[in-house]
Amino acid sequence: MSSQPTTKPVQVQSFSLRYYAWLSFQLARRDIEVRYRGTSLGWLWALLTPLLMLGVYTFAFKYIFKVRWPGVGDSPVDFALQLFAGLLIFQAAADCWGRSSRIIVDQPHLVKKVVFPLALLPWAPVINALFHAGVSMLLLLVVAGLWGFKPHVQWALLPLVLLPLGLLLWAISLLLATLGVFMRDLAQVVVLIVGLLQFLTPVFFPVSALPPVFQQVIQWNPLTVLIEQVRALVFDAQWPSLQLWVQSLSTNLVLAVIAYALFRRVRKGFADVI
Amino acid sequence: MSFDTSHFSVQAEGLGKQYVLGASPYQRLWHLLLGTSSKMASFSALSNVTLQIQKGESVGIIGQNGAGKSTLLQLLCGTLSPSTGQLHVNGQVAALLELGAGFNQDFTGRENILFSAAMYGMQPQYIEQHLQDIIDFADIGEFIDQPVRTYSSGMYVRLAFAIATSVQPDVLVIDEALSVGDGAFARKSFDRIMQLKQSGVTLLFCSHSLFQVESLCSRCIWLHQGKVMAQGPSAEVIAKYNDWLSQQSVVKAPNEGITPAVAIDPVQPDPDNPDSSPPNFKGSAGSVRFTKLKARCDDLGGTALTARSGQSLLSVDFEFLADPQLPIPNLALVVYSADGKIVCSSGTWIDGVELTRGVDGIGRASLNFPKLPLLKGQYSLTAFLMCERAVHVYEAVEHFATVQVSQPHLEQGLFSIPHQWQTI
Numbered sequence: 041m042s043s044q045p046t047t048k049p050v051q052v053q054s055f056s057l058r059y060y061a062w063l064s065f066q067l068a069r070r071d072i073e074v075r076y077r078g079t080s081l082g083w084l085w086a087l088l089t090p091l092l093m094l095g096v097y098t099f100a101f102k103y104i105f106k107v108r109w110p111g112v113g114d115s116p117v118d119f120a121l122q123l124f125a126g127l128l129i130f131q132a133a134a135d136c137w138g139r140s141s142r143i144i145v146d147q148p149h150l151v152k153k154v155v156f157p158l159a160l161l162p163w164a165p166v167i168n169a170l171f172h173a174g175v176s177m178l179l180l181l182v183v184a185g186l187w188g189f190k191p192h193v194q195w196a197l198l199p200l201v202l203l204p205l206g207l208l209l210w211a212i213s214l215l216l217a218t219l220g221v222f223m224r225d226l227a228q229v230v231v232l233i234v235g236l237l238q239f240l241t242p243v244f245f246p247v248s249a250l251p252p253v254f255q256q257v258i259q260w261n262p263l264t265v266l267i268e269q270v271r272a273l274v275f276d277a278q279w280p281s282l283q284l285w286v287q288s289l290s291t292n293l294v295l296a297v298i299a300y301a302l303f304r305r306v307r308k309g310f311a312d313v314i
Numbered sequence: 315m316s317f318d319t320s321h322f323s324v325q326a327e328g329l330g331k332q333y334v335l336g337a338s339p340y341q342r343l344w345h346l347l348l349g350t351s352s353k354m355a356s357f358s359a360l361s362n363v364t365l366q367i368q369k370g371e372s373v374g375i376i377g378q379n380g381a382g383k384s385t386l387l388q389l390l391c392g393t394l395s396p397s398t399g400q401l402h403v404n405g406q407v408a409a410l411l412e413l414g415a416g417f418n419q420d421f422t423g424r425e426n427i428l429f430s431a432a433m434y435g436m437q438p439q440y441i442e443q444h445l446q447d448i449i450d451f452a453d454i455g456e457f458i459d460q461p462v463r464t465y466s467s468g469m470y471v472r473l474a475f476a477i478a479t480s481v482q483p484d485v486l487v488i489d490e491a492l493s494v495g496d497g498a499f500a501r502k503s504f505d506r507i508m509q510l511k512q513s514g515v516t517l518l519f520c521s522h523s524l525f526q527v528e529s530l531c532s533r534c535i536w537l538h539q540g541k542v543m544a545q546g547p548s549a550e551v552i553a554k555y556n557d558w559l560s561q562q563s564v565v566k567a568p569n570e571g572i573t574p575a576v577a578i579d580p581v582q583p584d585p586d587n588p589d590s591s592p593p594n595f596k597g598s599a600g601s602v603r604f605t606k607l608k609a610r611c612d613d614l615g616g617t618a619l620t621a622r623s624g625q626s627l628l629s630v631d632f633e634f635l636a637d638p639q640l641p642i643p644n645l646a647l648v649v650y651s652a653d654g655k656i657v658c659s660s661g662t663w664i665d666g667v668e669l670t671r672g673v674d675g676i677g678r679a680s681l682n683f684p685k686l687p688l689l690k691g692q693y694s695l696t697a698f699l700m701c702e703r704a705v706h707v708y709e710a711v712e713h714f715a716t717v718q719v720s721q722p723h724l725e726q727g728l729f730s731i732p733h734q735w736q737t738i
């Protein structure tokens with residue numbers, strides 16, 4: 041027989057953190073590639089989409105609704121940059137959570153046919169969203185630099201915001217994905233909630249523009265502190281508050297632990313309903 | 315219960331799987347969250363299975379459809395979680411259950427290898443080392459860089475099998491088929507499974523092919539409606555199972571109207587693969603098949619024969635084509651009664667006959683039953699061309715001829731055993 045296996049198969053090593061990281065990365069890479077595969081512009085869409093979205097929002101709010109961003113200049117670019125800083129964080133969450141509830145349901149073979157670490161699945165949309173948020177951040181800095189904001193050292197700290205963001209996205213994604221297995225209506229509900237969330241997040245306005253009562257309320261949105269930090273870093277050249285950052289990180293960590301605990305508790309029931 | 319992990323691959327104690335019927339997903343979620351069990355009616359797919367499988371042992375699982383075989387295998391693989399009892403599986407499990415289930419249609423074969431292999435638990439550096447081995451084994455040529463949605467089902471299963479068995483598992487779980495694909499690949503995949511078995515892998519084999527179960531597995535478990543009916547040496551369990559099956563089939567209508575089906579390709583050179591075998595060999599590489607199969611009764615050939623009990627000579631002429639690079643195959647003939655039971659069988663390996671074949675790969679043999687001892691009734695003949703171990707079936711030609719036997723006397727039964735009367 042000509043094609044006998046040339047080497048003897050060897051024993052697989054046990055699962056390691058490195059393996060999980062690698063697998064998550066593969067899932068994410070596949071997720072991102074699927075999005076652009078077959079399109080004629082390919083990866084250019086990763087840049088074009090935020091740019092076009094930025095144009096549309098700026099046009100709508102600046103020229104149709106004639107909204108003025110409190111405390112900054114009157115030019116459309118000033119408005120657009122502030123908007124974009126909020127939008128890039130919110131859009132990451134919206135993209136990710138919008139499809140999280142179907143992530144496990146849509147992969148029945150991973151639930152029923154093979155033994156797969158399902159808790160890694162949400163990393164695909166999370167890393168996907170973080171990747172696009174990262175691209176948008178670069179775009180934000182480039183446009184800000186061109187428009188006359190002096191580049192400064194603090195800009196280099198911008199990616200740090202992605203850390204608590206990633207944790208938050210994963211926690212909520214896992215929660216939605218887990219519940220989504222049992223509640224097929226969840227996907228529809230999430231679309232509504234995300235749409236509502238857009239106005240409960242300081243995307244189109246700064247927190248300071250709100251009445252004091254609402255300022256308190258909106259701080260409960262874990263996205264708020266992240267958006268405020270991006271704006272402070274880029275436009276005001278402020279050193280980010282370490283306390284706020286750690287606070288945000290630990291809150292999101294607690295959320296992640298809760299989501300994972302819930303996932304662990306109900307995971308064995310997945311195969312019965314999928 | 316404490317588990318001794320040093321000697322056993324699989325240990326199960328009171329293992330069971332119940333499905334709650336009719337509960338809505340919301341109710342299920344609620345019960346899972348509270349950790350309570352539902353009071354609704356449940357269906358028991360498997361109940362109270364206790365078994366211990368030693369390392370390197372081969373165990374067969376037999377039973378009718380819906381007996382709980384697949385549930386048991388899925389529990390062992392970890393894709394289902396048991397409702398009751400305890401299960402301990404020692405080591406890495408590889409399952410040949412749903413080959414290619416995790417493939418992404420839009421990705422190329424190569425990308426799917428990377429991804430599926432990761433799902434089977436292979437480390438990145440391990441996959442890179444073995445990527446070429448997997449591609450070589452699957453042997454699908456240029457298609458490896460094409461999206462798998464363009465694959466034929468044969469290519470699909472080849473690639474999936476190559477991935478699933480590229481890792482050395484501790485426990486190999488096989489549902490139904492000992493080989494996948496067709497022709498040469500079927501043989502290659504069978505060899506790979508045998509290689510794994512010989513290297514000390516614990517084998518769990520679930521099949522309707524009782525013959526294969528008996529020849530591969532020393533021990534056997536018979537499941538019926540989720541319960542273990544018998545467990546023990548294969549020969550004993552299969553005998554019990556066969557008895558039970560025939561009791562069941564008494565109520566059923568006998569298997570009438572067997573249609574003789576013979577479709578045998580004459581030898582033709584393979585235009586795609588002219589150089590892969592010695593120049594005289596006329597088949598494609600790795601192929602083993604019948605080229606001629608003919609039953610004769612008193613030198614009258616045909617598919618519907620008539621014979622006289624105790625007088626006629628029944629002969630079967632076999633001609634086969636086997637790649638000379640493969641070991642000499644075995645031939646077998648099985649005689650079925652009209653209700654589908656095996657009356658008798660004969661195999662070259664059982665009778666210690668070594669076949670021969672020429673450089674062109676063609677071999678011939680004939681099997682004779684002089685003074686045919688079958689009693690009146692209709693019988694049908696099935697021929698098998700099998701591997702040198704007589705486990706893998708290259709080709710089976712089922713019911714290629716029927717024999718109508720008549721007798722001049724009133725002797726009862728299926729056949730006449732050689733016997734002597736003595737008056738004292």
